[in-house]
Amino acid sequence: MVSARRLRRRAETKKIEYIVSDVLQINLNDENFKGYDAVFFCAGISSIGMNEEDYTRITYDTTIHFAKAVLGQNPEMVFNYVSGAHSDRTESGKIMWAKVKGRTENALRKMGFRTVYNLRPGFMKPVEDQQNVKWFFKPFIWFFPVLLPSKSLNLHEVGRAMIHAVQKGYPTSTLEIKDIKNLAI
Numbered sequence: 482m483v484s485a486r487r488l489r490r491r492a493e494t495k496k497i498e499y500i501v502s503d504v505l506q507i508n509l510n511d512e513n514f515k516g517y518d519a520v521f522f523c524a525g526i527s528s529i530g531m532n533e534e535d536y537t538r539i540t541y542d543t544t545i546h547f548a549k550a551v552l553g554q555n556p557e558m559v560f561n562y563v564s565g566a567h568s569d570r571t572e573s574g575k576i577m578w579a580k581v582k583g584r585t586e587n588a589l590r591k592m593g594f595r596t597v598y599n600l601r602p603g604f605m606k607p608v609e610d611q612q613n614v615k616w617f618f619k620p621f622i623w624f625f626p627v628l629l630p631s632k633s634l635n636l637h638e639v640g641r642a643m644i645h646a647v648q649k650g651y652p653t654s655t656l657e658i659k660d661i662k663n664l665a666i
Contacts, residue, residue, distance in 0.1 A: 482517065484547075504543040507550045515554040519647040521640075522547065523563045528578035536578060541585045548592055560594045561643040562586065566603040566632075566658060590654065598646045600656045604633040634658060638665040 482497040499513050504524075522544060528536050548560060568582035586599040604625040607614045614622075625633040642656065642664035651664060 482513070504547050505538075507546065509546075509550050509553055511550055512554065514551045517551065517555050517558060519559040519561065519643075520548075520551055521561045521563075521643045525563065528581075533577050533581070537581050540578075540581050541588070544585050545588050545592075548589055548594075552592055552594060556593065557595045559596045559598070559647045560589060560592075561598045561600060561646060562589055563639065564599045564601050566601045568599070568601055570655075586655070596646075596650070597654055598643070598651065598656055599654060600639060600642065600661055601658065602634045602639055602661060603658050604629070605639075606633050606635045608635050608637060632658060634661055634665075638662060641665040 482499055484499045484501060501507055524543065526536075526539050531539075544562065551558060551560075562585070564582045564586055565578070567576075567579055568586060569576065569579035570583040570586060572580050572584050572587065574580055574583075586597075589597045589599070606625065607622060639661060642661040645651075645664045646656070649664075651660065653660065656664065
């Protein structure tokens with residue numbers, strides 16, 4: 482199932498689309514979420530220009546509400562959360578987005594899922610035909626993978642790592658860039 486705020490452009494067979502305009506309005510007993518083994522939670526937003534309250538609502542509140550809804554229907558589920566490199570699990574650092582992401586990771590770990598994997602990608606190199614690549618990233622797209630290959634990933638690698646984490650497991654629940662690259666193979 483794909484749970485999204487709007488219809489996807491490409492219709493793909495054998496997928497159920499469940500459109501929700503506001504994740505925080507999902508009923509925690511929603512049976513549409515019943516019967517799934519894993520979640521790949523990839524929703525998020527840049528913190529640039531945001532205050533902590535708004536960023537927390539989008540990053541922490543929506544993630545935890547969604548997690549509660551799916552966990553209630555699937556107590557043996559694996560939850561994959563795309564967090565970010567340098568997220569702050571101590572929740573005490575000076576960088577706002579890192580504290581919020583760290584708080585989200587901590588809350589997910591305590592919820593009771595069979596396993597939670599917090600993926601912490603760094604620079605995301607766009608893949609061919611990727612939509613919505615920010616114009617200000619385009620001049621730098623070549624730079625990171627060439628000069629800093631250990632700090633960059635692409636969507637295919639992150640996706641494969643999530644699938645392999647569910648299928649094979651992994652010895653740690655926090656997946657840094659090197660772990661994501663290892664799992665993507």
